[in-house]
Amino acid sequence: MQQKSQPILQIENQTKRFGNVLANENISMQVCGGEIHCLLGENGAGKSTLAECLYGFYRPDSGKYTFKGKEFKPRSPRDAIDAGIGMVHQHFVLSPPMTVIENIVVGTESDGIWLDLKSASEKVAALCSDYDLDLELDTIVGQLPVGRQQWVEILKALYVGVDLLILDEPTASLTPQEVEKLFEILQKMKTKGLSVILITHKLHEVMEISDRVTVLRKARLVGTVNTIDVTRETLVNMMVGRTVSFQVAKKIKTPGRAILELRDLHVLKDNGLDGVKDFSLSICENEIVGLAGVAGNGQSELFDAIVGVRQLQNGQILLSGEDISNDSPDMVIKKGIASIPPDRMTQGLLMGFPIKENLILGRHRVAPFKKGIELKYRVIEQFAEQAIEHYEVVATSGEQIAKTLSGGNLQKVILARELSHDPRFVVASSPTRGLDVGAMEYVHKRLVELRDSGIGILLISEDLDEVFNVSDRIAVIYNGEAMGILNREEATREGVGLLMAGFRGGGG
Numbered sequence: 098m099q100q101k102s103q104p105i106l107q108i109e110n111q112t113k114r115f116g117n118v119l120a121n122e123n124i125s126m127q128v129c130g131g132e133i134h135c136l137l138g139e140n141g142a143g144k145s146t147l148a149e150c151l152y153g154f155y156r157p158d159s160g161k162y163t164f165k166g167k168e169f170k171p172r173s174p175r176d177a178i179d180a181g182i183g184m185v186h187q188h189f190v191l192s193p194p195m196t197v198i199e200n201i202v203v204g205t206e207s208d209g210i211w212l213d214l215k216s217a218s219e220k221v222a223a224l225c226s227d228y229d230l231d232l233e234l235d236t237i238v239g240q241l242p243v244g245r246q247q248w249v250e251i252l253k254a255l256y257v258g259v260d261l262l263i264l265d266e267p268t269a270s271l272t273p274q275e276v277e278k279l280f281e282i283l284q285k286m287k288t289k290g291l292s293v294i295l296i297t298h299k300l301h302e303v304m305e306i307s308d309r310v311t312v313l314r315k316a317r318l319v320g321t322v323n324t325i326d327v328t329r330e331t332l333v334n335m336m337v338g339r340t341v342s343f344q345v346a347k348k349i350k351t352p353g354r355a356i357l358e359l360r361d362l363h364v365l366k367d368n369g370l371d372g373v374k375d376f377s378l379s380i381c382e383n384e385i386v387g388l389a390g391v392a393g394n395g396q397s398e399l400f401d402a403i404v405g406v407r408q409l410q411n412g413q414i415l416l417s418g419e420d421i422s423n424d425s426p427d428m429v430i431k432k433g434i435a436s437i438p439p440d441r442m443t444q445g446l447l448m449g450f451p452i453k454e455n456l457i458l459g460r461h462r463v464a465p466f467k468k469g470i471e472l473k474y475r476v477i478e479q480f481a482e483q484a485i486e487h488y489e490v491v492a493t494s495g496e497q498i499a500k501t502l503s504g505g506n507l508q509k510v511i512l513a514r515e516l517s518h519d520p521r522f523v524v525a526s527s528p529t530r531g532l533d534v535g536a537m538e539y540v541h542k543r544l545v546e547l548r549d550s551g552i553g554i555l556l557i558s559e560d561l562d563e564v565f566n567v568s569d570r571i572a573v574i575y576n577g578e579a580m581g582i583l584n585r586e587e588a589t590r591e592g593v594g595l596l597m598a599g600f601r602g603g604g605g
């Protein structure tokens with residue numbers, strides 16, 4: 098075992114409450130110089146809270162930090178950055194209309210000092226070449242793919258010279274290639290002696306990249322282990338206290354009649370260019386069709402078209418033979434289509450409202466939640482209690498405001514709402530994004546249960562593990578076009594990977 102360097106950071110007995118919610122209880126951990134340290138735990142375990150306290154965004158109730166040998170008491174992110182701690186949030190805080198270089202330098206120079214863009218550009222260009230990042234500094238950030246926007250976030254931290262970088266679920270919306278590149282960057286940081294705290298739910302990533310892992314459970318510390326001393330199973334056990342099956346048990350089902358038919362769909366992107374082109378696919382009763390594809394290949398436009406928020410230029414959508422093309426979103430819900438949107442922050446939830454209202458959103462005008470003009474408060478409350486219990490949403494009650502839930506628990510609220518109202522058809526976009534392994538197991542089981550009960554499901558996902566785990570057939574979308582459809586048994590990962598990269602004739 099290699100000799101570890103001295104701790105650069107010590108957290109001693111951190112406690113943090115939000116009202117009557119105990120988010121961190123007496124947590125102590127250490128991060129060494131030049132190490133990649135993963136923070137692992139179920140949804141709501143307190144990972145983001147720990148990170149946000151360290152970054153000066155929240156003030157812990159008690160506890161002590163020692164950073165680079167000195168006591169450290171951040172009162173704001175500015176303090177953290179000045180001390181040498183940077184953070185990359187899952188939802189970036191960049192300014193989309195500004196260029197890469199502007200995003201990197203704005204706010205990093207001290208007040209009153211004239212911004213020398215030329216020397217800043219030289220410094221950033223040197224960092225790019227150091228870290229092997231192929232990035233034009235005068236590109237508008239909003240035009241960059243997600244993976245590259247993340248580079249900008251990281252460069253911003255490197256530019257000010259952080260010693261410790263915290264990343265909170267940085268891989269949740271990256272493609273596998275982007276994840277690989279991110280990990281190269283983190284490895285390079287490590288060889289330069291910088292430290293990284295990485296929060297992720299993906300255990301293969303933990304095993305691949307980390308030196309040590311700290312596990313939290315229900316606000317408390319379970320322990321810190323060396324990655325080489327543990328297996329995925331050990332980590333799961335530390336995290337949830339039981340084993341988790343990564344393979345969903347599935348009986349063979351003969352698909353019934355076609356329930357949703359997409360015929361020659363043509364849908365435009367926001368910028369007027371083609372999003373989905375001549376796309377045809379049918380999904381039957383008792384069937385889960387996985388739609389694999391690299392993010393940005395028309396999946397979100399296809400999703401929007403199905404749920405009625407984006408106009409079809411051409412083509413038809415049939416639900417059990419009935420034409421529902423260009424029906425309103427309300428109508429689509431009424432007809433029995435449930436949907437898990439790709440972006441929960443902007444599409445699925447009202448963040449300022451209580452969980453219980455979010456749980457009936459879209460269905461608040463219909464039975465059993467409304468009778469005549471009267472809202473059925475008792476029914477709504479009971480429904481919320483059940484949903485919170487079944488999906489193990491970590492919340493004080495149905496009254497808790499959505500924005501105070503942890504990331505994974507927000508996703509559970511959407512899942513509970515959409516999968517509980519006896520849908521006829523479900524279109525689910527990355528339904529398990531941000532979920533812990535236990536919750537992911539539950540959702541996969543629930544999707545298979547729905548399929549067994551006769552429902553058709555379109556599962557849009559970039560995660561091939563997920564697609565292969567639950568699908569009966571696998572379709573691939575590339576550049577807005579359907580690249581082919583395969584039975585699960587005849588599909589291989591390599592083949593699907595080729596189709597995802599636009600090579601026809603891949604697949605089996």
Ligand SMILES: Nc1ncnc2c1ncn2[C@@H]1O[C@H](COP(=O)(O)OP(=O)(O)OP(=O)(O)O)[C@@H](O)[C@H]1O
Pocket residue numbers: 115116118119120138139140141142143144145146147491492500501502503504505506531
């Ligand atoms: N601003 C807040 N107000 C009230 N409660 C909060 C607030 N922020 C977090 N919490 C609560 O603190 C607990 C820990 O949340 P945290 O976001 O740290 O979890 P997490 O481990 O990051 O989970 P996930 O994996 O789902 O992101 C949760 O019960 C959450 O609802």
Ligand SMILES: [Mg+2]
Pocket residue numbers: 144145146265503504505
């Ligand atoms: Mg979190």
